[in-house]
Amino acid sequence: GAVVSQHPSWVICKSGTSVKIECRSLDFQATTMFWYRQFPKQSLMLMATSNEGSKATYEQGVEKDKFLINHASLTLSTLTVTSAHPEDSSFYICSARAPAGGTTEAFFGQGTRLTVV
């Protein structure tokens, strides 16, 4: 399948600081990428849709000023968690759609485990 690379795989930061997570599609171009968050023993919750060259669209209840998304190229989207707090500690996962016979399938990055202390 298509390869999506996410970096870093884990990060620990102090409360109040910002953290940037990168998501790259390595062997295909992705005009749309998605950012998810997963708390322990819960499912993936879609946070936002990242659109190349335009503003991201956020799901209801997700603060766009806190979770900044930039999709500057067809292979890179970034999520910046600003002024992080302990409750932002979670597993953040990106995905990108790769066309397959006219119907797209989503492939996921390795995920980033964020711990805010």
Next chain:
Amino acid sequence: QKEVEQNSGPLSVPEGAIASLNCTYSDRGSQSFFWYRQYSGKSPELIMSIYSNGDKEDGRFTAQLNKASQYVSLLIRDSQPSDSATYLCAVNRPQGAQKLVFGQGTRLTINP
């Protein structure tokens, strides 16, 4: 009603048996359905996709879709301990960017 519902389990199956995982969805307009496997601490891995009614087989895995009943299932034959994981059902929202919506996942344990 949740968009995608799964039995959270845990589901325990003896090694070599068939594991059956079920999922229902609420939006009749959905056209694309996926099963992902997620090991603890890892990101989801695509196992199967299915787009039309009926069965789709890939190795030990069979996905079944019934759009009239808004039901999709995954069968794992000859279950192995390495199949122990959480299985996530995902459905495309039919509008806009075709976002994937996930069920809560079913935790499957294969007992040797």
